[in-house]
Amino acid sequence: MLVHGTTSARIVETEAYLGLTDEASHAWRGRTPRTEVIFGPPGHAYVYLIYGVYDCLNVVSEPEGSPGCVLIRAAEPLTGIAAMRKRRAAERLEDLASGPGKLTRALGITLRHNGADLTRGSFTIREPGQAEPFEIAVSPRIGITRAADWPLRFFIGGSRFVSRGGNLKKHAEAVNFS
DNA sequence: TCAATGATGGGCT
């Protein structure tokens, strides 16, 4: 689960961005001021601004010097729901953090968190206390123009909290966990 | 329900 202060949410949808071989990855063109943290140590946050409007959160996932990260695309609100609703209007609970731009806004994550260490402190990713059995489904990535067909989007099968583009059930395959 | 569209700013050519 993703925790920021008093707010927390169960991550239900992610996408992988591979780095130098992946044209959709910001790191594909190499190391620049912006992509510096993607080349840094794993477990840190890469936050960027998309369309001049929304902040998106990634977790750096490869060893230092090797680029690679995971975009957090959707989450199920767990605690601090009142605080989230204050930051972002949403009628239904399943619309509160059901997209990469929505969840950062709901949890109060912004560009100033770029480079933050997610393994400790008040802004972290931890194991949920008690996970029920679940299945992880796989599909192509969403909303990108390059390498769009790569099956690198992973989400909790059957979750009501996945993003709007989440109904790509055509290509989805599932793996079960418990 | 679903497709089309404008908002808006930083990074790159």
Place this chain on the structure above:
DNA sequence: GCCCATCATTGAC
């Protein structure tokens, strides 16, 4: 200038 890993709103069915 142009692109962009998005979202809320609009308007047609």
